[in-house]
Amino acid sequence: MAPPTWASEFKGNFCAGGAALALAYATMHPLDTFKTQVQAASTSTMAGGTGSALTLNRLFTQETGRMLSRGFVASVTGAAPQGALRFGTYELCKAHLLGLEPGQRPEEAGLTPGVLQAAGISAVSAVAGDLASSVAKVPREVITTRLQTGLYGNSATEVAQVIIKTEGPQGLFRGFASTTARDAPFMVILFVTYENFRRAHERIWSGEGKVPTAASTIFGGLSGGLAGFLTSPFDAMKTRIMTGKDKGMRAVLRTLYTEQGGSMGGVGRKLFVGAGARSVWWLCVCSIFFPTYEALKHTFAQGRRVD
Incomplete structure (x- = not known):
């Protein structure tokens, strides 16, 4: 049996993260489309859009299925490399910061980092994973968002071609700063909360490195819902x-301030448009993602040990 290496560890986490995130995004895509259209509808006019944003009073119509499926293929296809890069990098960074050997768990190395140290390691690793995934994440979101709101075209290829023609290749990375500003704190909240739930579970029930499916579902859902709401x-x-x-x-802030007649309260309400749908979406996504990811990660790890 060959000893585990960093390459084999990264490959296993890479594959587990990609498969799990693609599954979670595919399952919850309709709610994401609804959230995005509610946010877009809160603006006075969607630049270049069709003006056909989905609202609650139009939820049950003949067009609902078609509207909620907009951007499905682009979202799921892009979610695979996004999740792969994010979680491959996250696990690798976390292991290095903890000083672990390939395939080694903290308890096997006799490591018991304090709460603050563990939170710091999770936070740094989460940001590193998110930055690594941005090369796939931002273009996926740009294309998917425009499909969901009826902008530019009806296929990912058509949208990408129009963006490159009118804005240049950099157009595929439009909103990079705002996406990073959203996802860096999101990932920190998500992973710090989830890892704390995991450690508490291991202390109370003497975990053996694999979180039970029910616990991972609950921990992931609560962590995702909280992170989703706070970063709305x-x-x-x-x-x-x-x-x-x-x-x-x-x-954005200047426009909203003007539209709300100088009311900061009004700006705050506009910025939390779709927060409920986003929180529920992330609760569901993380409830699907984390147990799937934990199971796949454990399976790949066991396979490496057998090999």
Whole structure:
């Protein structure tokens, strides 16, 4: 049996993250489309859009299925490399910061990091994983968002061609700053909360490195719902930028401030448009993702040990 290497560890986590995120995004895509259209509809006009945003009073119509499936293929196809890069990098970074050997768990190395140290390691690893995934994540979101809101075309290829023709290749990375501002704190909240749930479970029930499916479902869902709600304002700004309404976060805030007649309360309410749908979406996505990821990661690890 060959000893595990960093390459084999990265490959296993890479494959587990890609498969699990693609499955979670595919399952919850309709709710994501609904959330995105609600956010886009909160603007005065969607630049270049069809004006056919889905709202609650139009939820049960003949067009509902078609509207909620917009961007499905682009979203799921892009989610695979996004999840693969994110979780391959996250696990690799976390292991190095903990000083582990390939395939080694903290308890096997006799490591018991304190709460603050563990949170710091999870936070740094989460940001590193998110930055690594941005090369796939941002173009996926730009294309998917424009499909979901009826901008530019009806296929990912058509949308990408129009973006490159009118905005250049950099157009595929439109909203990079707002996406990073949203996802860096999101990932920190998500992973720090989830890892704390895991450690508490292991302390109470003497875990053996694999979180039970039921526990992972609950821990992931609660962590995702909390992170999703707290970062909703950044998501609302990202949607406005990617759909062409504003060109940056400062521009979004200036526009909203003007539209709300100088009311900061009004700006805050606008930034939390779709927060409920986003929170529920992330609760469901993470409830699907984490148990799938934990199971696949454990399976790949066991396979490496057998080999």
